[in-house]
Amino acid sequence: MLRRYGSQYAPAVLMIAVAVAAFFAFPFNLAFLTRILIMIVLVLSLDLVLGYAGIATLGQAAMYGAGAYAAGLFAIHVWADPVAGLLIGALAGAALAALAGLALMRTHGLTLIMLTIAVAQICSEIANRARDITGGADGLRGIRMQPVLGIWEFDFIGRTGYWYAFAVAAVVMVLLAVLVRSPFGLSLRGIHQSPERMLAIGAPVYWRRHAAYTLGGGIAGIAGALTAQITQLVSLETFSFALSAEAMIMLILGGTGRLYGAVIGTVIFMWVHHTAAANDPFNWLFVIGAMVLAVVFFLPTGLISLPPALKRLAKGGRHAGS
Amino acid sequence: MDLLLNIAVDGIAYGMILFMIAVGLSVTMGLMRVVNLAHGGFALIGGALAHWLGAELGLGFWLAAPLAIAGTVLIALPLERVLYRRIYGFGELQQVLATIGLTFLMIASVNYLLGSTLLPIELPPALRQTVDLGFRQLTAHRAAVIVVGLVVIAGLWGLLDRTRFGIRLRAAVDNRDTASAIGINTSSIYMLTFALGAGLAALGGILGAELLPIDAYYPLRYMVLFLIVVAIGGMGSILGSFVAALAIGVIETASRYLVPDLATIVFFGFVILFLAVRPRGLMGSA
Amino acid sequence: MQGLEVRGLSKRFGGLVVSENIDFDLKPGDRKALIGPNGAGKSTFANLVTGILAPSGGTIRFDGQDIGGMGEAHRVKLGIAKTFQITTLFPEMTVRENLRLPILEREGRGFRMFRRASGDAAVEDEIGTLMAQFDLGPLADRPVRDLAYGQQRLVEMALTLALKPRVLILDEPAAGVPSSETHLITDAIARLPEDLAVLVIEHDMDLVFKVARSIVVLVQGRILTEGTPSEIAGNAQVRELYLGGGHD
Numbered sequence: 035m036l037r038r039y040g041s042q043y044a045p046a047v048l049m050i051a052v053a054v055a056a057f058f059a060f061p062f063n064l065a066f067l068t069r070i071l072i073m074i075v076l077v078l079s080l081d082l083v084l085g086y087a088g089i090a091t092l093g094q095a096a097m098y099g100a101g102a103y104a105a106g107l108f109a110i111h112v113w114a115d116p117v118a119g120l121l122i123g124a125l126a127g128a129a130l131a132a133l134a135g136l137a138l139m140r141t142h143g144l145t146l147i148m149l150t151i152a153v154a155q156i157c158s159e160i161a162n163r164a165r166d167i168t169g170g171a172d173g174l175r176g177i178r179m180q181p182v183l184g185i186w187e188f189d190f191i192g193r194t195g196y197w198y199a200f201a202v203a204a205v206v207m208v209l210l211a212v213l214v215r216s217p218f219g220l221s222l223r224g225i226h227q228s229p230e231r232m233l234a235i236g237a238p239v240y241w242r243r244h245a246a247y248t249l250g251g252g253i254a255g256i257a258g259a260l261t262a263q264i265t266q267l268v269s270l271e272t273f274s275f276a277l278s279a280e281a282m283i284m285l286i287l288g289g290t291g292r293l294y295g296a297v298i299g300t301v302i303f304m305w306v307h308h309t310a311a312a313n314d315p316f317n318w319l320f321v322i323g324a325m326v327l328a329v330v331f332f333l334p335t336g337l338i339s340l341p342p343a344l345k346r347l348a349k350g351g352r353h354a355g356s
Numbered sequence: 357m358d359l360l361l362n363i364a365v366d367g368i369a370y371g372m373i374l375f376m377i378a379v380g381l382s383v384t385m386g387l388m389r390v391v392n393l394a395h396g397g398f399a400l401i402g403g404a405l406a407h408w409l410g411a412e413l414g415l416g417f418w419l420a421a422p423l424a425i426a427g428t429v430l431i432a433l434p435l436e437r438v439l440y441r442r443i444y445g446f447g448e449l450q451q452v453l454a455t456i457g458l459t460f461l462m463i464a465s466v467n468y469l470l471g472s473t474l475l476p477i478e479l480p481p482a483l484r485q486t487v488d489l490g491f492r493q494l495t496a497h498r499a500a501v502i503v504v505g506l507v508v509i510a511g512l513w514g515l516l517d518r519t520r521f522g523i524r525l526r527a528a529v530d531n532r533d534t535a536s537a538i539g540i541n542t543s544s545i546y547m548l549t550f551a552l553g554a555g556l557a558a559l560g561g562i563l564g565a566e567l568l569p570i571d572a573y574y575p576l577r578y579m580v581l582f583l584i585v586v587a588i589g590g591m592g593s594i595l596g597s598f599v600a601a602l603a604i605g606v607i608e609t610a611s612r613y614l615v616p617d618l619a620t621i622v623f624f625g626f627v628i629l630f631l632a633v634r635p636r637g638l639m640g641s642a
Numbered sequence: 643m644q645g646l647e648v649r650g651l652s653k654r655f656g657g658l659v660v661s662e663n664i665d666f667d668l669k670p671g672d673r674k675a676l677i678g679p680n681g682a683g684k685s686t687f688a689n690l691v692t693g694i695l696a697p698s699g700g701t702i703r704f705d706g707q708d709i710g711g712m713g714e715a716h717r718v719k720l721g722i723a724k725t726f727q728i729t730t731l732f733p734e735m736t737v738r739e740n741l742r743l744p745i746l747e748r749e750g751r752g753f754r755m756f757r758r759a760s761g762d763a764a765v766e767d768e769i770g771t772l773m774a775q776f777d778l779g780p781l782a783d784r785p786v787r788d789l790a791y792g793q794q795r796l797v798e799m800a801l802t803l804a805l806k807p808r809v810l811i812l813d814e815p816a817a818g819v820p821s822s823e824t825h826l827i828t829d830a831i832a833r834l835p836e837d838l839a840v841l842v843i844e845h846d847m848d849l850v851f852k853v854a855r856s857i858v859v860l861v862q863g864r865i866l867t868e869g870t871p872s873e874i875a876g877n878a879q880v881r882e883l884y885l886g887g888g889h890d
């Protein structure tokens with residue numbers, strides 16, 4: 035028993051330790067570390083949708099952007115409470131995913147991938163046209179958040195932002211860990227592995243996929259809301275194809291369908307991005323292109339299955355119930 | 357009346373460009389079952405080569421364009437051999453990832469060699485003049501695009517219907533296991549088809565540069581557009597791609613003329629509704 | 643009427659007629675076999691009954707209710723289940739998880755999100771019972787991808803039975819199974835609940851004669867004849883069909 039819980043909670047303890055260590059090791063890079071945390075939330079949402087439910091999407095940014103704009107507008111016009119804003123972001127992401135999902139979940143393969151991209155482009159176009167509300171290409175400005183839970187003011191260096199983002203990422207992680215072990219999570223894995231068999235055991239595959247897409251949209255919306263609140267700015271970039279593609283690359287780099295893979299992939303990708311790329315976006319494209327091809331050909335199941343120790347760890351987390 | 361004619365002519369010319377670029381994508385997807393997001397990259401390579409040959413080396417359009425197409429094919433052939441061949445058997449996701457990676461490399465290469473600015477292709481005087489149809493003036497370029505598009509589909513039709521290659525290709529699309537079991541060399545068919553698709557994309561990229569301007573980000577900017585043609589036409593169907601490309605060309609042009617502010621939204625809205633009702637497109641089978 | 647009642651069922655793929663005017667009954671406790679050459683339309687018939695395919699004409703009734711227009715999942719809930727000609731399981735999951743899924747779906751718990759899938763003792767007991775029935779106990783925690791094909795066929799039968807069906811269709815349960823292991827399948831069929839209505843589609847005549855009390859012969863989408871095993875064995879047309887040509 036002890037052993038089982040040991041291997042189950044070890045990764046969580048490790049992650050908290052790393053987060054604390056990073057806070058003290060890079061006190062002047064908190065903005066960057068916070069971006070990593072936000073991306074982790076986005077990539078986790080993608081892991082639910084793509085890694086577990088097997089819904090191939092290159093448009094997760096649509097829900098991320100919806101959450102960001104919704105939270106930003108809510109803070110400006112209604113109430114600048116961060117947690118309420120997160121809920122609004124989650125609702126916006128989930129609502130968009132639920133609506134788009136009605137059409138998207140009827141399709142598969144290439145058509146599905148293409149439509150997910152198209153939805154993000156429509157959102158971007160709408161945000162661009164609705165200049166009076168969203169600020170159009172200039173972005174949404176003037177977001178001023180109240181203290182988190184009425185206690186912690188957002189500060190210049192980004193300490194509050196960092197811990198706030200960390201707390202949200204941790205809650206999302208725990209929620210997803212519960213979710214993927216539930217009957218619902220098991221059925222998503224079932225749909226991923228054999229939709230024919232799922233139908234043949236009487237499961238409403240379409241609605242199950244729709245629910246997964248909606249939940250994933252809600253989590254992506256939370257990630258978007260975090261960005262809006264912490265950077266106090268929402269731009270059209272939140273809907274960009276590049277963001278969706280990078281999220282997918284991070285997920286596959288780390289390994290799909292494991293949650294921890296999403297974390298590891300995001301950290302490594304963002305770190306490479308930070309060091310290799312920063313000032314020249316085209317050079318960065320060389321690096322990312324080569325990196326992606328290397329992963330596809332040499333590490334098809336992601337970095338996480340590279341060291342056997344990590345692999346055991348991941349399995350311990352994944353099969354602890356059986 | 358004039359408006360309708362404008363929409364028709366511009367829409368059909370635009371559709372022909374979309375058809376030339378997307379048809380190779382549709383056939384390779386139907387044949388090799390590969391989700392190839394990098395296909396627009398061949399149109400970019402064609403356009404970039406034509407620009408370089410014309411603007412930098414001073415070759416005339418009539419020489420630069422065929423050379424650029426040939427150059428694109430020469431780049432596509434080894435890519436098929438070295439890269440694509442290995443991902444045919446992969447899962448959808450790995451294919452998406454690999455071809456996104458390739459797209460990024462294409463963009464970065466073009467930028468490295470030619471910069472990130474617009475890469476204009478100058479049309480020869482013959483294509484810049486206007487043709488008088490009696491009821492309407494038409495630029496020779498639009499007319500040429502429409503004629504070339506018709507020649508391409510007629511040519512593809514003939515190729516598929518009248519040649520041994522075509523018969524084998526159709527057999528391989530219908531069932532590649534059976535095809536290779538009865539001794540059809542699917543490997544060389546894949547390569548030829550891929551090269552043909554890339555060459556047509558280059559042609560479309562060059563001829564369409566006025567409508568879809570060439571720069572390094574071209575493959576990402578128009579990725580969805582090309583994928584829409586394939587998805588609506590139905591994977592692997594040449595006729596489907598043709599009909600879909602023309603319909604999309606006309607619808608997009610019409611919404612630009614009629615509801616300019618909402619064009620993108622209206623257009624995508626149509627596409628999503630259509631595919632929700634017919635997920636396999638006009639003529640898709642599998 | 644109790645059970646399955648098919649009348650005038652037909653199915654066309656474009657111009658190809660794959661099922662033509664099929665009348666067929668299956669009552670609780672029946673043990674029927676459907677035989678016929680490759681391409682006769684046997685799998686298509688099974689897919690029509692389970693709702694994977696939509697018929698071009700005719701009616702399908704179950705306990706008197708017209709189910710011809712119902713979706714596949716809905717028919718499963720009514721109690722019609724099948725195994726596929728090519729094993730269709732959750733390959734990356736363990737045997738235990740493969741059996742857990744249908745039980746949870748049957749109980750309507752597929753949308754539960756905040757409980758452990760493995761947390762219900764009654765469900766786990768039921769999984770244990772099923773595994774014991776098919777001698778799968780020792781394999782419980784192996785991914786089914788790693789199992790021998792014959793064992794996978796057993797897992798699929800157990801999985802289907804976990805739905806507590808009232809009609810069970812087995813599409814070539816012994817296809818691809820080495821002949822040394824066919825007896826496992828035959829035994830498993832023999833041990834199915836008495837009142838279950840069972841239709842076995844099969845090529846292996848030994849198996850058919852061991853398990854079936856009635857045999858339907860399908861040729862080119864039409865029912866050629868129906869009878870007891872001895873009638874079928876003595877039927878000249880059937881012997882012509884099986885000895886003269888397309889036996890594989």
Ligand SMILES: Nc1ncnc2c1ncn2[C@@H]1O[C@H](COP(=O)(O)OP(=O)(O)O)[C@@H](O)[C@H]1O
Pocket residue numbers: 655658660678679680681682683684685686687
């Ligand atoms: N989805 C389909 N589309 C077109 N033809 C099909 C399809 N499914 C089966 N067929 C054809 O129907 C015929 C009967 O197939 P099937 O029912 O699988 O036969 P059996 O199970 O008796 O071997 C075959 O000729 C097969 O090619």
Ligand SMILES: [Mg+2]
Pocket residue numbers: 684685686727
């Ligand atoms: Mg069959």
